[in-house]
Amino acid sequence: MIELGKYNLLEVARSTPHGLYLEDKEGNDVLLPGKFIPEGTAVGDYLEVYIYRDNEERLVATTEEPKITLYEFASLKVSDVSEHGAFVDYGVGKDLFIPFREQKVAMEVDKYYLVYMYLDGQTDRLAGSTKIEQFLDLVDVEEDVVEVGDEVLVTVWGRSELGTNVIVNNRYKGLIYANELFENLKVGMTRAAYIHRVREDGKLDIRLEKDGYAKVEDNAQKILNLLKKRDGYLLLTDKSSPELIKKQLGMSKKTFKKSIGALYKQKRISLEDRGIRLLE
CATH class of the missing domain: 2.40.50.140 (Nucleic acid-binding proteins)
Incomplete structure (x- = not known):
């Protein structure tokens, strides 16, 4: 079955002046226009292609990489607004339509919005929505395999x-x-x-960080990497302000102190009055 809005792995069945026809295992076919054919492709090869509908609502394949696929979320830019809704550029030949009823706020040209792609059951067309919450689930602790630390x-x-x-x-x-x-x-x-x-x-x-010692290890490595980029010296100490530490390292002062403490015990750094120095 050829799936709309998704990547499909299909076999090259035959060549025509307009492009290649690709088939699934059931013999359903779709056209890959000539401009999207990778160099050296031959009948019998398999290609991973994205499937969408062209301006005449026909299924068509492309080797272009979409910014979003079916049942996913992405930040997309509005390319046009019409009397029926908005259109966002998602990286393939045809923009994605966002009906007015699916807009949380009125969308404006050239602005970015977080969009969810769905399949309209009545029209069998791809569409988008900015009413994000309706597409999200709550965790069922009895059924869903989600654990602390994952x-x-x-x-x-x-x-x-x-x-x-x-x-x-x-x-x-x-x-x-x-x-x-x-x-x-x-x-x-x-x-x-x-x-x-x-x-x-x-x-x-x-x-955004692991809990416990694993977090310290990750952030210690982050400090080491920055030290190497800065010629082995950082103008940061355990007395530096939380704001400065956050700006330079993207971590809390508490995490920073634990991380440099671990590095000091491992004899990877020395602690000086004005900063820390790499010992390598």
Whole structure:
């Protein structure tokens, strides 16, 4: 079955003046236009292609890399607004349509918004929504395999009074508390993080760093890497301000002190009056 809005691994079945026809195992085919054919491709080869509908609503394949695929989230730029809705550029030949009913706020040309791609059941067309929360789940502690300490992928969703809301593993609601955030995270940014707590209400408390000694090890390595870039010396000490440490290293003063303490015990650094020096 050829799946709309997703990557498909298909076999090159035949060549035509317009391009290559690719087939799935059931014999369903789709055209890959000539401009997207990789050099050296031959009948019998397999290609991984993205499937969407062209301006005439026909299924078409492309080797272009979309910025978002079906049932995913991404920060996308508005290319146009019409009387029916907005269009966002998602990296393929046809922009993604966002109906007015699926816009949390009125979208404006050239601005970026966090968008979820879904399949419209009535029209069988790809569409987008900025009403993010309706597509997120709460964790079912009895069914979902989510544990404290797990490394996860988070996408920044927005801000709240408590901190920064994130989408966890493209599915769950998560929160990074403001007093535990030492980096400037922008909406739409995706990065690795860790589950700190699974709450009774099904939401997840998230931290950008590992808990415990594993966190110290990671941040100690971060300090070592920066020392090497700075000719073996950093103008930071355990008396430096939390703001300066956060600006230079993206970590709390408490974590910094633990990390340089570990490095000092390992005889990797020396502690001087005005900074720390690499001993290598």
